[in-house]
Every structure is written in C-alpha cells, then in structure tokens.
Amino acid sequence: MLTTKLKLHLPIVAIVGLAMATTSSAQQESIERNLERRIASPAGYSATEVAGNYDVREGYVGGKWIEILYGRPIKRERNLFDLPDSEEALMDGAEVWRAGANVTTRLRTEVPLLFENNRVEPGEYTVFIAFENNGWNFVLSTWPAQLNYDYENLEALWGSYEYTSDRDVLRAAMTVDRIDNSYDQLSWQFINMTSESGALIMHWDKVAASVPFRILKE
Numbered sequence: 001m002l003t004t005k006l007k008l009h010l011p012i013v014a015i016v017g018l019a020m021a022t023t024s025s026a027q028q029e030s031i032e033r034n035l036e037r038r039i040a041s042p043a044g045y046s047a048t049e050v051a052g053n054y055d056v057r058e059g060y061v062g063g064k065w066i067e068i069l070y071g072r073p074i075k076r077e078r079n080l081f082d083l084p085d086s087e088e089a090l091m092d093g094a095e096v097w098r099a100g101a102n103v104t105t106r107l108r109t110e111v112p113l114l115f116e117n118n119r120v121e122p123g124e125y126t127v128f129i130a131f132e133n134n135g136w137n138f139v140l141s142t143w144p145a146q147l148n149y150d151y152e153n154l155e156a157l158w159g160s161y162e163y164t165s166d167r168d169v170l171r172a173a174m175t176v177d178r179i180d181n182s183y184d185q186l187s188w189q190f191i192n193m194t195s196e197s198g199a200l201i202m203h204w205d206k207v208a209a210s211v212p213f214r215i216l217k218e
Helices: 002-009 012-037 086-091
Strands: 043-050 053-055 059-061 064-071 106-109 113-115 118-120 123-132 135-141 168-173 175-191 197-215
Touching: 043 175, 043 197, 064 175, 118 168, 135 197
Parallel strands: none
Antiparallel strands: 043 064, 053 059, 064 106, 106 123, 113 118, 113 197, 123 135, 135 168, 175 197
C-alpha cells in the first residue's frame, strides 16, 4: 500500500524523482554485473527523447524515444581501419558489418524518421554498415535479431552473419571523419539533436561515422 500512498500524496516532481532514482539504481546494478563478469564487449545503449514539450511543473512531457542498442568491442591495440583487408576483417565473412559486437545492433524509434529520402516507420530495426565503392552506407533492415545465439534459427540474425539485403529498409550515405583521439570501445551516440532533426554517430578508434536524419510528424 505504500506505493498507492506515494502516488496520492507526493507531488509529481517527487514521483518523477523516485522513478528516476529507481531507473538509475537498475542501471548501476547492470554496470556492476558487467564489472564482476569482466565482459569483453559489454552491451551499449544510447537514447534521445524528442517531440515533447517542457512544462513548468512536470518537466519534459509527451516525448517519444529513439534508442540504439549495440555491443561495445574493445580495440585492444588492433589496427582497425588502415590495413588493406580492414573492411573484410570487420565483416568477418559477412556481407556487412554489424558495427558492434555479439547481438545485432538495433535501432528502436517511437516516431517516424527520414534518412535521405527514406521514411522509417516507428518500430525496431537491425543496423549495419555496408562498405561500398561510394563509401560507408548506413543500413536499416527488418531482419530480427537473435538475443541468444542459435545456429538453427534461420529467421533471425546473430551479428550480421547470414544477412541478406532483401529485407533492407534503406541505405544512406555516412560521413566518415578521422579524429584525433582514439575511442577504445565502440560507441554509438545521438548528436546535434533538435525538435526536427539529428544524427547518429559511431566512434571507434580514430574514426567517426555519422548519418543525419529528420524527425517526422505522425
């Protein structure tokens, strides 16, 4: 009954603060488990909230989420991008790169997005990077992801193995830049976010590869 009393008598700000504290505690527990197990490529997560409004009493309300989930491989002093066969090594026998580790990289969106001229409806998509003659291309696919590896499951992917392009939703050109600092663990982030647009960027070693998108009204 304590939960009911809190909802009835605490101000909204206090309830929101309690929820944030609970979420923070769960995230901290997840980090501690990763540290205990010394996972070489731990799970990564980035998110942004868009299409909402600020209320003086309630804060940011009515927002919709865009999230990316991925594995975070460590560089371990490897030459990742500057060898003649670097792209082949990253793909490891697949047609595209998972741009992460272990479970296939996934994008979840609660709002329609536009990459170049390609509209993406709300939902979950798998994410890949294709190395092509015109450069790096950001790929969204409707292939489901295996959360646990099962070699007999041919209806979902582990990483980018067995990927085929027939389920592609889009391919969009990425801007690839060389940066001064070397990111030891791969990272996906949202950058330059506004109410109308933003970009996804992947950092690893001294490479930053980004793709812009627009946020559409439903």
